[in-house]
Amino acid sequence: MKYSQLFTRTSKTVPADADSVNAQLLTRGGFIHQEIAGVYTYLPLGLKVLRKIEQIIREEMEAVGGQEILMPAMTPKEVWQQTKRWDNFDALFRFKGMGEKEYALGATHEEIVTPLCRDYTFSYKDLPFAVFQIQNKFRNEPRAKSGLLRGREFGMKDLYSFHADEKGLDRYYEKVKKAYHRVFERVGFNPDLTYLTYASGGVFSPFSHEYQVVSEVGEDHIFTCEKCRVAVNREILKGNEKCPECGNKNLIEKRGIEIGNIFKLGTRFTDAFDFKYADEKGEKKPVIMGCYGIGPSRIMGTLVEVSHDEDGMIWPKSVTPFHVHLISLGTDKAVLDQTEKVYEELNKAGITVLFDDRDERAGVKFKDADLIGIPLRLVISGRTLEKKSAEWKERAEKKAKETPLKGLAEAAKAFYGEK
Numbered sequence: 001m002k003y004s005q006l007f008t009r010t011s012k013t014v015p016a017d018a019d020s021v022n023a024q025l026l027t028r029g030g031f032i033h034q035e036i037a038g039v040y041t042y043l044p045l046g047l048k049v050l051r052k053i054e055q056i057i058r059e060e061m062e063a064v065g066g067q068e069i070l071m072p073a074m075t076p077k078e079v080w081q082q083t084k085r086w087d088n089f090d091a092l093f094r095f096k097g098m099g100e101k102e103y104a105l106g107a108t109h110e111e112i113v114t115p116l117c118r119d120y121t122f123s124y125k126d127l128p129f130a131v132f133q134i135q136n137k138f139r140n141e142p143r144a145k146s147g148l149l150r151g152r153e154f155g156m157k158d159l160y161s162f163h164a165d166e167k168g169l170d171r172y173y174e175k176v177k178k179a180y181h182r183v184f185e186r187v188g189f190n191p192d193l194t195y196l197t198y199a200s201g202g203v204f205s206p207f208s209h210e211y212q213v214v215s216e217v218g219e220d221h222i223f224t225c226e227k228c229r230v231a232v233n234r235e236i237l238k239g240n241e242k243c244p245e246c247g248n249k250n251l252i253e254k255r256g257i258e259i260g261n262i263f264k265l266g267t268r269f270t271d272a273f274d275f276k277y278a279d280e281k282g283e284k285k286p287v288i289m290g291c292y293g294i295g296p297s298r299i300m301g302t303l304v305e306v307s308h309d310e311d312g313m314i315w316p317k318s319v320t321p322f323h324v325h326l327i328s329l330g331t332d333k334a335v336l337d338q339t340e341k342v343y344e345e346l347n348k349a350g351i352t353v354l355f356d357d358r359d360e361r362a363g364v365k366f367k368d369a370d371l372i373g374i375p376l377r378l379v380i381s382g383r384t385l386e387k388k389s390a391e392w393k394e395r396a397e398k399k400a401k402e403t404p405l406k407g408l409a410e411a412a413k414a415f416y417g418e419k
Helices: 021-028 044-063 077-082 110-118 166-187 268-272 296-306 333-348 362-372 382-386 408-415
Strands: 032-036 039-042 066-068 074-076 094-096 102-105 129-138 153-163 194-200 207-214 220-225 230-233 252-266 276-278 284-286 288-294 324-328 353-356 376-380 389-394 401-404
Touching: 021 032, 021 296, 039 044, 044 066, 044 129, 044 153, 044 166, 044 296, 074 077, 077 102, 077 110, 110 129, 110 153, 110 268, 110 288, 153 166, 153 296, 166 194, 166 207, 166 252, 166 288, 166 296, 194 220, 194 252, 207 220, 207 230, 252 268, 252 296, 268 288, 324 333, 324 362, 333 353, 333 376, 333 382, 333 408, 353 362, 376 382, 376 408, 382 389, 389 408, 401 408
Parallel strands: 066 129, 194 230, 324 353, 324 376
Antiparallel strands: 032 039, 074 102, 094 102, 129 153, 153 288, 194 207, 207 252, 220 230, 220 252, 252 288, 276 284, 376 389, 389 401
């Protein structure tokens, strides 16, 4: 894409109500636009990042047998009443339609997925299975804050698994645990700073599990066990500060941002909807459920919080909006022609490019490139053209180097680990 054709622009000013680094940089960089508190439009650059995050999640959920569906955002009052959550779910957006019929916007989807899957499950032969969706959720947060970290409308991948017994749920739960670690490593989080965290239990288990990324701006206080590489959320310690896996009492307090969670739901929702299956003897047994959530938009915001500097964002290679930020300097025709040629060669080789073809000063282009945070910047100028080279600058590095124009596409591919 040529920058001159991009309808959005970067901004030098920080939004007055942007109370976090991710809100400030994503807005200034032209990735998101706030509509109301906690609700954002994803602009072209931001949507590219979000879609890449979603695709990584999708691949890993399919790898553990998840089948993708898409459930409605508008849900009837009756299903929430059946689980006794219509009056007890504080963050639920409720509204009336035609004829005084009442609805809620989906804050979570157990009330929809459970009766849905009941209609397709009859015997033990139909179990186990898992379904997931990637969809916006709506929660009436009393105070939306921290940009994409706590919104009123936000992206969510929710996976639901259905089992004949507790052992089956336990086995699948462990598979998803590992899949979540793969997701977080693939999107670019440092594995050494990402912890499986024990949190307050669900209905079916003494613990649930969160995935926390260590960050000074995190809302959660976690205590890490460096022997087991797990953590415990402060809310469940209750004066008993030891690792739930090895008993280690030398835990280290840190702050973290929650980027995912998993729960064993048991029969909490299948009982509410009389969801049973026939076992080998024909006897009716309750279906056992698990629930597994990841917020793609929250991941996007968290990546900015943990990967930026004073100049702007630093995107991981796996989710960058473009592979290369290409810049031409000056108005010399030979420079412009050569940059255009490089642009075409990179695109032809499958390297996505944001080509800054604007008639702007070098300083403006460089500042915008740093703010946007694409991992690789290539600059072509009269000076580099004389040497038949381009300036090669990696966003995470301070110094630039020169690289030959010949073989530039192959070098860019190698930088991204592609052949």
